[in-house]
Amino acid sequence: MTVALMWEARASDGRGEELLAWARAQEFPREPLRRETLRAPGDRVLVITWWDAPYDAELPELPEPDGELLTRAVHRWRFESVGDG
Template sequence: MTVAAMWEARAATGRGDELAAWVRESVLPAVRGSAGLERLELLSAPGERVLLITWWNGEPVPVADPPAGLLGRPVHRWSFTSEHVE
């Protein structure tokens, strides 16, 4: 069973680059090499949002919250089970 875990954070005003850097420097190294990790993708979006999608064979490893000063609102998290892939 493949599970996609989505982690999305909105940065405090003017701190989007810092939030993305925190994810690259802190989260990605912590997740890489975890048992069951199949793929990861880091994205950014307007509104200083950062999105990390990870695909797992089994239970996803939780992603930490960034330092509170980087956030414009609490982190959102969702998990999805793969139903169909082409």
């Protein structure tokens, strides 16, 4: 089964590039099948990782950044692949 973990955060005003750099620099104890980092207006950053694991498996996730980098707590979601079509 493929599980996708989504991590989304909103940076404090004007700190979107700093949050993006922080997210890109984070490493996992093991490599996911795939990792993609995206950004959006409003200084938002989204990281999606794909894992070959059961839905309820313990998987490494990005933490919350330290300090005043964020305007709110990180949002996290977990999805399972249902295939194409």
